Amino acid sequence: MNGMNRRDLITKSLAAVALFAAKPGSILAEAVGIKRLDLTPTDVCTLTCRSTLGPCFYEGRVARRDITEGQGGLPTLLSLLVVNADTCQPVPGAAIDIWHANANGLYSAPISNMCTDGNTAARNSTFLRGIQTTDADGWAHFNTVYPGWYSGRTPHIHSTVRVNSSEMVTTQFFFPDDLSTKIYTAHPAYTARGRADTTNTRDNVIGGAAARVTPFLFQPKLIGTSQLFALKVIAIRSSATTCNA
Amino acid sequence: VQRLIMRTLTFLAALFAAEAALAQCTNATLTCPATIAAVLSADDCASYDGSRYDLLQFSGTAGTTLTIQLRSSGFDTFLGLIDPAGVPIADNDDVSPGSTDSKITHTLGASGTWTIVANSVQPAVVGDYELVVSGCAAPGPRRRSVRH
Numbered sequence: 001m002n003g004m005n006r007r008d009l010i011t012k013s014l015a016a017v018a019l020f021a022a023k024p025g026s027i028l029a030e031a032v033g034i035k036r037l038d039l040t041p042t043d044v045c046t047l048t049c050r051s052t053l054g055p056c057f058y059e060g061r062v063a064r065r066d067i068t069e070g071q072g073g074l075p076t077l078l079s080l081l082v083v084n085a086d087t088c089q090p091v092p093g094a095a096i097d098i099w100h101a102n103a104n105g106l107y108s109a110p111i112s113n114m115c116t117d118g119n120t121a122a123r124n125s126t127f128l129r130g131i132q133t134t135d136a137d138g139w140a141h142f143n144t145v146y147p148g149w150y151s152g153r154t155p156h157i158h159s160t161v162r163v164n165s166s167e168m169v170t171t172q173f174f175f176p177d178d179l180s181t182k183i184y185t186a187h188p189a190y191t192a193r194g195r196a197d198t199t200n201t202r203d204n205v206i207g208g209a210a211a212r213v214t215p216f217l218f219q220p221k222l223i224g225t226s227q228l229f230a231l232k233v234i235a236i237r238s239s240a241t242t243c244n245a
Numbered sequence: 246v247q248r249l250i251m252r253t254l255t256f257l258a259a260l261f262a263a264e265a266a267l268a269q270c271t272n273a274t275l276t277c278p279a280t281i282a283a284v285l286s287a288d289d290c291a292s293y294d295g296s297r298y299d300l301l302q303f304s305g306t307a308g309t310t311l312t313i314q315l316r317s318s319g320f321d322t323f324l325g326l327i328d329p330a331g332v333p334i335a336d337n338d339d340v341s342p343g344s345t346d347s348k349i350t351h352t353l354g355a356s357g358t359w360t361i362v363a364n365s366v367q368p369a370v371v372g373d374y375e376l377v378v379s380g381c382a383a384p385g386p387r388r389r390s391v392r393h
Contacts, residue, residue: 077325077333143332179293221323222293223300223362224270227333229325 045088046215048234049243051171052205054158057099058109060126066143069127072189073103073145076228078218080141082134082161085235090138091163094236098142099129100157103189105150146175146183146228149196154203155180161236168236171245174200174216175230186225206245216245271360275303277311277381284373285320285365295368296323301361301376305329308384310352312377314340315363319372321345323364329357338366350380 078098082091101107107115108125116122128147132140147155154177160170177199184190200206200213221229270290273281281301289297305311315324324347326335340348345366353359363376 075332077336079336141335143334176293182293220293221296221298221325221336221362221364223298223325223327223333224290226331227325227327229323229333229336229362231336231338 045083045085045233045235047085047237047243048169048171049215049245050169051216051245053160053170054172054205055112056101056107056109056115057158057160058107058111058126058129060109060129061097062126062130063132064130065132065141067098067128067130068144069108069125071102071127071145073148074183074187074189074225074228076144076146076230078142078144078157079139079229079231080134080159081231081233082138082140083233083235085237090134090136091236092134092136092138093163094134094138094140094168095131095162095165096134096140096234097131097160097162098144098157100144100147101150102128103145103148104193105148145189146187148190148193149180149184149198151197152204154198154200154206155196156203156205159234161234163236166238168238169234169242171234172205172216173218173232174203174206174213175218175220176200179220179222182222183225183228212245270298271300271302273299273301275301275361275378277303277305277378279303279376279378281376282373283363283376285317285363285371287369287371289371292364296365297369297371298362298364301363302358303361303378305353305356305359306383307353307356309382310350310380312380313349313351313361314377314379315347315374316377317346317365317372317374319374320370321366322347322374323362323366324349325362325364326351327360327362328353329355329359336362 080096082094083089084091106117106119106122108122108127108129110123128144130142132142134140147157149155154174156172156174158172161168181195184195201210206213206216218230218232283299285297289299291297313324315322322345324337325333326349328334335349335351337347337349340346363374
């Protein structure tokens with residue numbers, strides 16, 4: 001705790017906490033212990049393996065943080081940290097391209113009907129697609145909604161990472177099954193369709209042993225059933241040293 | 246028309262649900278600037294991952310650049326910020342590779358009630374924390390351009 005002793009803290013707390021009725025304040029001890037980058041402690045710098053691009057990619061390349069275009073759903077902040085798998089250092093300037101389905105399981109853009117279900121409004125939109133470039137600390141953020149499901153696939157988000165226009169990895173990220181179930185059965189934008197018909201282990205892309213999907217799971221912070229903060233580390237190398245999911 | 250009504254009802258239901266959830270877990274209303282000492286405890290609201298969180302609200306003015314710091318020696322902190330429309334807008338795990346404390350610097354995009362999420366990275370941990378909100382001065386009035 002820098003620049004503040006206990007007396008200061010008590011004084012400031014008493015002054016500032018007039019409305020802080022539910023929880024009395026208490027004092028912090030001095031910070032001790034070994035600090036580390038611990039977003040995902042065991043695998044933060046393990047190379048992120050590639051997965052199929054899929055048929056729903058669209059060469060839109062729209063640079064924007066808010067990709068919702070008014071789509072309904074659970075407001076979700078995706079926070080993605082790109083690191084170098086060899087040095088474990090953040091990678092600034094990496095372009096992250098993401099795309100995913102809406103609450104009804106439809107993709108946008110004039111692509112295959114299997115992605116849009118032939119929905120004209122979806123075909124004429126570019127919702128839930130966008131690119132952001134990582135900042136000096138390696139982070140990029142997207143405001144979106146939780147993806148809906150469609151038959152045969154577990155809920156997922158596609159991503160391609162490029163550095164200096166060179167593709168580093170194209171892959172897909174997933175959510176824990178019980179998180180999806182909680183959202184699909186509680187949030188009004190999803191309840192009409194109910195729970196997904198495919199779990200992570202039964203998915204036709206990442207399915208199999210549960211351990212197979214673990215490196216691709218977001219770390220979710222669900223606030224009630226109203227907001228989701230979802231974090232993920234993407235560790236990259238040159239395209240010559242990729243691995244497959 | 247029917248679809249429009251359904252969408253409106255769905256939106257309103259989501260809005261009410263969001264407000265209810267925020268109300269249930271909100272522990273304080275802050276007056277910026279603020280320094281708060283508090284505790285994350287087992288009876289706080291729980292995120293999906295089993296981590297506990299407090300929600301702290303403040304009234305913010307569009308254009309204000311705030312710094313929010315969450316510090317604890319008892320647990321690894323996670324900090325979130327939700328805008329007046331209920332959209333999660335910023336988050337931070339570690340302020341730097343050498344610290345497990347959290348910090349957000351953000352220019353408010355709208356006026357209204359903003360919500361800070363004080364949370365732990367790991368599930369089921371509890372402990373004391375300090376939250377500091379600073380940089381609260383609202384931006385000055387815009388100069389009106391005069392056309393000559």
